[in-house]
Amino acid sequence: MYPASFEYVAVDSAEEAIDSLAEHGDREVTLLAGGHSLLPMMKSGLASPEVVVDLGGVDALSGIERGDDATRINAMTEYAAVADDEGLWSDNPVVPEAAAAIGDVQVRNVGTVGGNVAHSDPAADLPAAMLAADATIHALGPDGEREIPAADFFQAMFTTALADGELLTAIDVPHLGSDDAAAYVKKASPSSGYALVGVAVVLETDGEEIADARVAANGAFDHAMALEPVEEELVGGSLDDESLPERAAGRATDDVESYLVLDDEQASSEYRAHLLEVYAERALETAIDRVGDGSNADG
């Protein structure tokens, strides 16, 4: 509960943050956003950074900007702002629905989208939503800006495609078409509130058939991953096919030999794998129900 001492650096801009990361690059340096993962880790001794660069004063990194084809969520935007954003609920509800499922009101008012995604906690809610949304992650580094597709971003537990010295600045969430639909459903841990299993779904449809599907899960694996066999089963499927959600969800663990389902105090891998199928089915049913309802979501 009493973290080791560290040097604290406050910055005013993303560029200043990059400079600061470079300047302290020979030491263990970390960025502080909402602090809801970092501070508990520092207090429990799991993280002992020598330098903490605080992004709290970088106003330019906050806020939601609605474009024609995508909505930009700047990195320091709090979960609550995303969960309450009517435009996002209308244009791609999988992200605000996942944001609304995080923690509690206090957590959502302080935790940030960029911090969440950059941390790649396997049980966080946003990574699966970003995969399903096919979001684009913007990074700024010493060599300038680059864009990383969400599909390439999450690599392992607490490991992303961000390089040392790089800062996640924003995430672009593409808008869905009028016949598309999305959903995020979650089985929360009764103790931590994190996802034992969370499943995000985006279905692109013509109102009758599924043209494309992106289904991703967090909580079950060492990082958020697409459930490709489920996606395969869905593509070309009819929205009227009542057995489709169960059939597709049943394939959630098809590749289970090729990756490890998490096994810990909170749930065995057997139970998690089962929950993955059940919650994938629930997510698919919810998304299919929402097709053609005009807003893509109940929210």
Added chain:
Amino acid sequence: MASEPNAESVFGSSVERREDVGLLTGDAEFTDDKLQDAAHVAILRSQFAHATIEEIDVSAAEERDGVLAVYTGADVEESGVPNDIPTAWMLPGLVTPQYRIMATDKVRHTGDALAAVVAEDRYAAYDALDDVDVTYDRLEAVTRPDEAVESDVTVHEEAPDNVAFDFELGDADAVDEAFEAADHVASVDLEQPRIIPNAVEPRAAAASYDPSSDELTVWMTSQNPHLHRVLMSTATLGHPEHKLRIVAPEVGGGFGSKIYHYPDEAITAWCAKQLGGSVKWQATRTQSYATDCHGRDHVTEAELALDSDGTIRGLRVETHAGLGAHLSQFATATPSYLYATILSSEYAIPAIHCRVIGAFTNTTPVDAYRGAGRAEGIYVTERIVDVAARELDLDPVEVRRTNLIPPEEFPYETAVALVYDSGEYEEAMDRALELIDYEGVRERQEKLREGGRYLGVGVANFVESAGLSPSKAAGELGAQAGGWEAGVVRFHPSGTVSVAVGTADQGQGHRTTLAQVAAAELGVPVDDVEVVEGDTDEVPQGMGTYGSRSGPVGGGAVAQSGRKVVEKARSIAAHKLEASEDDVEFDDGTFHVVGAPDRSISIQELAYAAYLGHDIPDEMEPGLEATSYYDPENFTFPFGTHAAVVEVDPDTGEVEFHRYVAVDDCGEQINPMIVEGQVHGGIAQGIGAALSEAANYDDNGTLVSGSMNEYALPRSDSLPEYETDSTVTPSPHNPIGVKGVGESATIGATPAVVNAVVDALEPFGVDHLDMPLTDETVWTAIDGGER
């Protein structure tokens, strides 16, 4: 709800809690708010659950900036203090190894203290802990009580088989006969896992020592400051009791965990003496998990003998109770006299026998947690009644009804040494059944099952032995403390009143309820009464708050003193009104002569007269105050019925509440709002135990549910809407008819919920499931049944 100024009706009304302004605004001061300039103590805990200590090197820690001193168990030994935390309840054959405040040659669980750093600030103190170099020689650990008694691992040399006590209650021969005569025997093996108390404020101590006067003051998170004072004085520190002051300021919850004398508070006070100044210690949540006494930890085999009509003939119970690595104060009483004695629940069971083997393990000490012993005992009986009912194809409610002790049988002597004072059991049970629409739920259950939905209804009755017994009886059974409570009622000359009482609030609202008791006795406005608790300099003596005792025993002491004050005032009134005492009536704060209402005088006027001393009866001393040591003639016995309706999702094992009904009878209610609050909190903790809470150790004795990240406390959004009601059956022997309510709901809720879930799982062939009934546990049981 407004304050009730009318003294007549103040007892029994929902007076607003006067504590809440300070608590809600943050003005209230807790232990860590005291001694702002004190040095800080950090305590090094053992890295391993079981190891011998080869060496402790503190030299690097001592050299750190800001470090004032580093102490080990050897330093404590050298100081010559008694250094032995005792148990407060002796049982026949009990093994009592020395419990040092810091370990010297061996550690026995991961919470054992090894060294204390005192530093100028908290960060420096904790940084220095990393520099204390301990060389361990690791030993194998044992964590389960049933395995401990068979294990090669020895926690204490004094108990080679790890058995601290082997306790028996009841008539074994009579039980054998009952079992032979009965039509049917039901049996169940059940476990009651460890609960971590999780008070909102972790334990803390702030100690100040004045070398010139030898006065030592310790502010601490205490449920019983006087008990802490006598233990620190006689058992750990050897500091003279009259120069030791213990103060419990605002205390943020306890649930039992702050009754006990732990090493940490003694270490803090000892450091203050060593340094001749002020030091303070505040536990982190992680330390609380590792060191606050856990609750429960029972492994039980139970058998119930019944006739085919459901009439219970006998109950046989054998329990292995985990005590942890050391004997805490009530660790021996909780699984013995507080457990075996309640096994009769609300039923006329002719023969009961219970054996309890208390075992040392390499785990955090176990002691009383809300419901202590009674919760475990009622759980056994209320579970096995359901198991038996199903085996006999009888409705579990009807089996209960068949065996209820009828109202005319009170006082009722059970087969396990208690005499229940009063009870209207069927009335409360029927009220709960009516509220939950028991027949309707059963019909709905049947219909829904046809459609693949699984509803379950669970009912549990309970009796609680509250107040912790008369002193003489407790002494005969091995208690090292009394069961009385002290209360002072003192009029000030101006007519306002101070009450001092030896109970100690941790959020219960005593300053409100005990003021109501005094105001009602004295006939003064409740706002004219102030209640002082929690300070050994302000309160003459006291036993503290636990075992649902503050209402019945603390309230009894206040009422008795109030009555003594009224009698003295009556003598002065008679003197001043020139009437015989027998002709002076007391009504709502005013004495008047019978038949002459004009000849009257208020109790406030009499208080003034008493302190003037000019015009009081000859031979009477001036002043108007009284002190009582109220020693109850018996426990009080609250009771009630809880009922839950749940639905289980067979896909996931998730349990959803449809209804939760609680009908509690705690006798007279001083403040119905506070009673309801106690019931609400108790249900939450009872449900937590049933569905989600368990402290788990791995084979090495590491607490794997070591934080709230893994340990699932119930949350507001996982709890049902409570529908509460009450019946009122006063205690015939308590001065104010009160029975106590602090633990009732925790006792009733757990078996009601487990019974409901197991009932829902009947189609899957599930007869019993051990707590906590997590989603995965339930899903696994369903999956097993389907396979």
